[in-house]
Amino acid sequence: MCGITGYVGPRPGVRTVIEMLRRLEYRGYDSAGVAVASEGDVQIVKAAGKLAVLESQLQDHWETHGASIAHTRWATHGGPTTPNAHPHFSHDGKIALIHNGIIENYQELRAELLAEGFVFASETDTEVMVHLVDRAFRKLGGMEAAIREALTLVTGAYSIAVCASHEPETLYCAKTASPLILGLGEGENFLASDIPAVMRYTRRVVVLEDGDFAKLTPEGVTLTSLTGAAIHREPFQVTWDEQTAEKGGFPHFMLKEIHEQPRALADTLRGRLTESDRVFIPELDGFTKEQLAGFTHIHIVACGTAYHAGMVAKRFFENLLRRPVEVSVASEFRYADPLVSPQTLCFIISQSGETADTLAALREAKRLGATIVSVVNVVGSSIARESHACVYTQAGPEICVASTKAYVTQLMVLYLIGLHLAAVEERLTDEAHADFVRDLVALPDAVESVIGNALLVEDLAAQLADRSVFFYLGRGYDFAVALEAALKLKEISYLHAEAYAAGELKHGPLALIEPGVIVVCLATQPAVFEKMLSNIKEVAARGGTVVGVVYEGEHRLDSSTDHLLRIPQVRPELAPIVSIVPMQLLAYLIAKQRGCEIDMPRNLAKSVTVE
Incomplete structure (x- = not known):
């Protein structure tokens, strides 16, 4: 989730990519850097800390022109230090590269490059990439071919952007997994890891897909696959306001x-x-x-x-x-x-x-x-x-x-x-x-499937938003999920929500069940399913509104519940990762129906730094 920006055109490159990077500060980071290409070399400035630290070192570079790239890093491989900050550069300082993602085979590639005499200045996986490009450039003599060859050697997730003194008015970028977009201008072009970075300059955006490779010059953009096949991606016009764009088009960060x-x-x-x-x-x-x-x-x-x-x-x-x-x-x-x-x-x-x-x-x-x-x-x-x-x-x-x-x-x-x-x-x-x-x-696909059925949860939320008392019940792993589900509803909707181990129902909470009370019953654990069914019947007999969470294809609760939310069948031990997702959506949608502040609920903070 680090920030990437890039620019080619008549504006001062350094100033432009830093201004773009400011629009991505919400993503979080611990170091930053910038590179600008010119005939003969690439100027690179980077620093640990926030953008203000980097900017204090850029007084002599603000008006520098040339293909420029900038990056805010959220440390993974190696700590948040200046050497580990991006951009990383070739041994001769003529190629600079920034990267989001993780190169899974970087250790093997690093060992290979070290054996060939390459010197590493950082602990990062990213530095492997720029040395691979450098090696390929020496062999092939062209930047585009060198980048393509280097990318065939890496496995993992990446979005990269490259500038070089060999082509001071050209940027290259490629992506797989990690987000990257292009901003299309008149006589200038932009790239970034998220739309807010380019909105001040252009509203025409191309969202790159996995396997895309792009060449940017002031005159235009050439889009191909990693193997060189021509690709056409239709630009779209961004109509969001900037605050919404930071959320990727979603109304809330949640x-x-x-x-x-x-x-x-x-x-x-x-x-x-x-x-x-x-x-x-x-x-x-x-x-x-x-x-x-x-x-x-x-x-x-x-x-x-x-x-x-x-x-x-x-x-x-x-x-x-x-x-x-x-x-x-x-x-x-x-x-x-x-x-x-x-x-x-x-x-x-x-x-x-x-x-x-x-x-x-x-x-x-x-x-x-x-x-x-x-x-x-x-x-x-x-x-x-x-x-x-x-x-x-x-x-x-x-x-x-x-x-x-x-x-x-x-x-x-x-x-x-x-x-x-x-x-x-x-x-x-x-x-x-x-x-x-x-x-x-298999779990990411299972979660994706649940999110794809969000309209069903939205319908349920509309029916429940005016209720004031919610209970969540579960046994085994489901009890832990019930606790988290109740917390989500409390945090953002300010409704009374309590979670209990379902076996405790008759030890007190059953006295509170009456018509109008919502009881969400998680039933994903086969070993205790029949016990859970008994608890559900006890709630239904006392007029409580029962919302069941069950696997797809499970119909034993159909006649005992008022509403059912279904999740893909997964190993019971792993069900908490999947079953919590409809609970998150339900909490979010109820809070939205009630007009609550969702991203920053009252009295709460993201990081609790006092006891």
């Missing part, structure tokens, strides 16, 4: 981020699966097999949505690893004299990596001798830095206060960690492990 979940899940998996369908987590490579197998107890610490992800992980880890797992609310952890020792593996979960009570719990667990593995979204955050190891969710920046894609990617990381530990302890056969991996890989 809805945009719900729709980003299939891609975010795929990004979380990227680089963590082998060709033989095995889980490999590079971030845990520093632990020996004996260390990982030697932990007698697992403790998970988190707050809010992250705590609910931890509850899913507790059941998954205990079932898979057959050892006790405890989940603690971070704000309670360090005041409870926790039973933590050097034999404890402690997982700390936080979207921002700056959550104050979670950070305090981390430090207490560390003081007591526990080994800390964090699951964090924001690279270089305090929790990430203070952990013994950090497994990043790779969800990209999440703007809405109510977490959506950060939650499902936390779940995905925790599933991966569980399978990684199970492999270390040889608790699964190779075939069973591979089956799990294939089921994980």
